[in-house]
Amino acid sequence: MSSLNLDDFTDLIERPDGGVRRDAEAHREGRIVPPGSLGRLDDLGEWLAAAQSAVPVRPIERPRVVLFAGDHGIAGLGVSARAAGSATGLVREVLEGGRPVSVLARRLGVPVRVVDMALDCDPESLPEDVVRHRVRRGSGRIDIEDALSAQEAEAAFRAGMAVADEEADSGTDLVVLGDVSVGGTTAAGVLVAALCGTDASVVTGRGGLAIDDLAWMRKCAAIRDALRRARPVLGDQLQLLATVGGADLTAMTGFLLQAAVRKLPVVLDGVVTAACALVAQRVAFRAPDWWLAAHDSGEPGQAKALDRMALEPLLSHGVTVGEATGGLMALPLVQAAAALAAELPAKPEASEEPGEPGEPEEQAAEEPGGLAKPE
Numbered sequence: 531m532s533s534l535n536l537d538d539f540t541d542l543i544e545r546p547d548g549g550v551r552r553d554a555e556a557h558r559e560g561r562i563v564p565p566g567s568l569g570r571l572d573d574l575g576e577w578l579a580a581a582q583s584a585v586p587v588r589p590i591e592r593p594r595v596v597l598f599a600g601d602h603g604i605a606g607l608g609v610s611a612r613a614a615g616s617a618t619g620l621v622r623e624v625l626e627g628g629r630p631v632s633v634l635a636r637r638l639g640v641p642v643r644v645v646d647m648a649l650d651c652d653p654e655s656l657p658e659d660v661v662r663h664r665v666r667r668g669s670g671r672i673d674i675e676d677a678l679s680a681q682e683a684e685a686a687f688r689a690g691m692a693v694a695d696e697e698a699d700s701g702t703d704l705v706v707l708g709d710v711s712v713g714g715t716t717a718a719g720v721l722v723a724a725l726c727g728t729d730a731s732v733v734t735g736r737g738g739l740a741i742d743d744l745a746w747m748r749k750c751a752a753i754r755d756a757l758r759r760a761r762p763v764l765g766d767q768l769q770l771l772a773t774v775g776g777a778d779l780t781a782m783t784g785f786l787l788q789a790a791v792r793k794l795p796v797v798l799d800g801v802v803t804a805a806c807a808l809v810a811q812r813v814a815f816r817a818p819d820w821w822l823a824a825h826d827s828g829e830p831g832q833a834k835a836l837d838r839m840a841l842e843p844l845l846s847h848g849v850t851v852g853e854a855t856g857g858l859m860a861l862p863l864v865q866a867a868a869a870l871a872a873e874l875p876a877k878p879e880a881s882e883e884p885g886e887p888g889e890p891e892e893q894a895a896e897e898p899g900g901l902a903k904p905e
């Protein structure tokens with residue numbers, strides 16, 4: 531295997547086409563509904579058009595949820611409301627259709643793909659297509675040891691890239707990315723604090739099922755200790771992920787970068803995907819142009835990371851369950867934006883030709899009448 535050079539992503543990742551974006555804006559200006567009256571749906575439609583390099587934008591017809599799963603040794607310190615090693619149970623429930631992500635995905639008709647990177651269970655106990663990318667059983671306890679060896683980190687990163695390639699090759703037109711990751715918000719907090727140069731307390735949230743004050747203090751201390759181990763390797767993102775990220779977060783970072791190479795737009799979910807996106811931005815500064823922040827989960831580390839990437843979350847409903855649930859909530863909005871951008875009729879010919887004599891007066895005469903109509 532040739533060694534992985536993350537610097538290559540800087541050149542491989544292009545921006546979505548600016549010319550197409552301007553065409554999409556011009557197309558929008560020619561529609562019957564006044565510019566601005568669809569609010570953020572206009573921006574969303576234009577962003578998608580640029581990502582697809584298509585005006586009018588194509589409908590999102592083959593979206594997919596991709597969940598990276600893993601257990602984190604740090605959960606053994608009591609930093610999560612869930613028991614250490616319990617991510618497997620969640621994954622089973624996802625596969626059986628009983629988790630929030632399963633319910634929303636079913637309703638929206640979106641397939642869910644789960645990728646086990648480091649669950650703490652016997653790999654034989656899960657379907658082969660779920661476990662085939664696994665690099666180890668549980669990631670290391672990041673306050674005192676590396677989450678992964680260098681080899682495991684490279685394998686996990688490549689697995690994430692391979693999943694992005696598989697999705698792009700199979701015609702997926704939008705990915706909603708999420709994690710099933712017990713202890714993952716602690717690792718995410720370390721990555722965000724390390725990359726933003728902040729203190730542990732600034733990024734320490736309450737996790738999936740809100741933890742109590744004592745657990746919060748343990749989480750804060752764990753992030754502080756892991757941060758000490760992260761700072762010396764900040765300049766090397768793959769080593770940073772090996773030191774404090776863990777297998778699922780490393781794979782998600784590889785996924786995000788390769789998806790951007792393949793021009794596959796990705797909807798981000800909560801703090802864990804935001805932390806991976808932040809690492810990926812360090813690798814390739816243009817990459818965030820391919821991502822949409824679905825929602826604000828309320829985790830301080832997520833807000834910090836999104837702010838750094840100038841990504842503004844679409845929704846805010848306090849959804850902290852992870853597993854791409856918040857991402858899926860945004861999907862109907864993305865689909866609505868695409869449909870409006872593509873299907874609204876054009877303004878009548880006359881109003882598109884400003885040079886026509888008499889035309890401005892006609893408009894002026896028409897508009898107040900239209901506005902004056904009772905609701």
Ligand SMILES: O=C(O)c1ccc[n+]([C@@H]2O[C@H](COP(=O)([O-])O)[C@@H](O)[C@H]2O)c1
Nearest residue numbers: 610711713714715737738800801827852
């Ligand atoms: O989306 C968020 O910001 C968010 C905040 C807290 C927890 N979660 C999810 O909850 C799961 C457990 O996280 P943890 O770190 O509390 O064990 C994990 O899959 C996270 O994605 C997600």
Ligand SMILES: Cc1cc2nc[nH]c2cc1C
Nearest residue numbers: 573574577818819821822
């Ligand atoms: C408007 C818009 C701008 C963005 N920039 C990066 N991701 C984005 C997503 C949207 C929707």
